[in-house]
Amino acid sequence: MRTGVKAGIVTAVLAAMVGGAGYGAYNIVSALNGDGGSGASGPAPARTGPPSxxxxxxxxxxxxxxxxxxxxxxxxxxxxxxxxxxxxxxxxxxxxxxxxxxxxxxxxxxxxxxxxxxxxxxxxxxxxxxxxxxxxxxxxxxxxxxxxxxxxxxxxxxxxxxxxDTLVTGEAASPPVQAVDRDGVVLTKDAYPSLGPILDELRAKYGEQAGGSPGVELSVHHADASVPDTSLLTLAEGKAGKLTTTLSAPVQAAAEKAVKNYAESSVVAVKASTGEVLAVANHRGDGFNAAFLGKLAPGSTMKIVTAATLIDNGLTTANGPAPCPDDVMWEGQTFHNLKSMKPDPDATLADSFARSCNTAFIKYVKQLKNESLNQEATERFGLGQDNWQTGIPSFDGSVPAVEGPDKAAALIGQGQVQMSPLNMASVTATAMTGAFHQPVIVPRSLDDRELAHARGLSPDTVRQLRAMMNRTATSGTAAQAMAGLHGRIGAKTGSAEVDGQSKSNSWFTGYRGDVAAAAMTQEGGHGGDAAGPIVASVLRVGG
CATH class of the missing domain: 3.10.450.100 (NTF2-like; domain 1)
Known part of the structure; x- marks a missing residue:
């Protein structure tokens, strides 16, 4: 039947139905649609496949x-x-x-x-x-x-x-704050976009202490009570209280610019001698402050803590033995190095650290107690005690005492070890100064809060760690990223494999002068590929 003829019949049928003389018209229309039958048909089957x-x-x-x-x-x-x-x-x-x-x-x-x-x-x-x-x-x-x-x-x-989450308009839940950096420069969401969630946190916690009064705003009221309201539109300005932070506007600007080059990236920089946070930046689609709250395996950046554990337990020294075989087995699991890495049976700890040889560290697993790495991390580096009071929500790192394959994996920053860039920046600061200074983003004097403590490292351990990190930054796996940086420098690369990801997470931590920084890029590949350039850019300004 030609299309025009079919259309004519349907039109005639519809006209008859409208005119009230459409007895039997249903069957005619049904027949034209291929659903013919002597009686009423059932419901059409549910459609499947993507919507048209x-x-x-x-x-x-x-x-x-x-x-x-x-x-x-x-x-x-x-x-x-x-x-x-x-x-x-x-x-x-x-x-x-x-x-x-x-x-x-x-x-x-x-x-x-x-x-x-x-x-x-x-x-x-x-x-x-x-x-x-x-x-x-x-x-x-x-x-x-x-x-x-x-x-x-x-x-x-x-x-x-x-x-x-819901939307609400009314008096703001907390007064606004005028956050300023360590030199009095005003920090705004427009100038420093990734500070947005952090400024919201500071406002929620310190708005009243800073002496402000609330205005009228349209806000997102989050169902999670631990997340402060997110202001969307101000109808009536409140009185802003002045809040001094430890941030540095130039370092923050460098951090913001650096993370924009890599998706799903985060970076933190701290003043090593005090623990004061100089910059925190995230480039993520979800707005999550992964720089402070991320919980991911840090890969070989963890070898800073592992090397300290080996030294402090008297198992080797920077110039002592740490042979690097092709592979090593522990508790039924075989651990490997990068495919391109050649074995070195005569390697020292400094050699294996600079090359980031996994097997050199795992070979010492038999000589370490299950709690050795955990004790080093908590007692000397201040990690995993759940007591950091930075001024905003943060994660303290986690290095549990474990056995089995995870005991070996922990030595190279895999298994059950979890860190954030904030944690690794703190680790680097402790390694270069010997003292653990709990990171803070607002001065402790603002609210007299209790900070976390740890005993830190001996001068001899610090000397060895700094020598190994300097070698890594100048001639090891971190050399390309750190090229052009001079003075007192050091670094460590890391890449962490994650189930379900085609590429590993890129980690990098380093120091220059009195600044320590760490970055993480999800699915960024090797440490020097993505996280390395981010850290180097921050150290170039801050160090």
Missing amino acids: GDEVQETARKFFAAWAKGQAAEAASYTNNAAKAEPLLTSYGQAAHITGVRITPGAASGATVPFTVKATVSYGGRSKPLDYSSRLTVVRGLTTGRALVDWQPSVVHPRLTGMD
């Missing part, structure tokens, strides 16, 4: 239309999690006082639709325009087969990160 372009467009259109009209329940019905979507969409118009919503979709990329939102926030006789961008993705409903918006709170606003 038309479905993506239509689903987004309906969702946007209902959202813009403030019809929260209807908008939620176009998502695959209406129970979570409806409360947030309701808070958008009620608790957040957002009105006059206009949503403009952009060109879809597959099943993803970018869009812009323009609206007005009104509260207490004050109004301000709200303008931002977000995106949504349309998926196939698992049970219904319908094309639905894949529900994420970030659809409503990109700063909504938790599934139960």
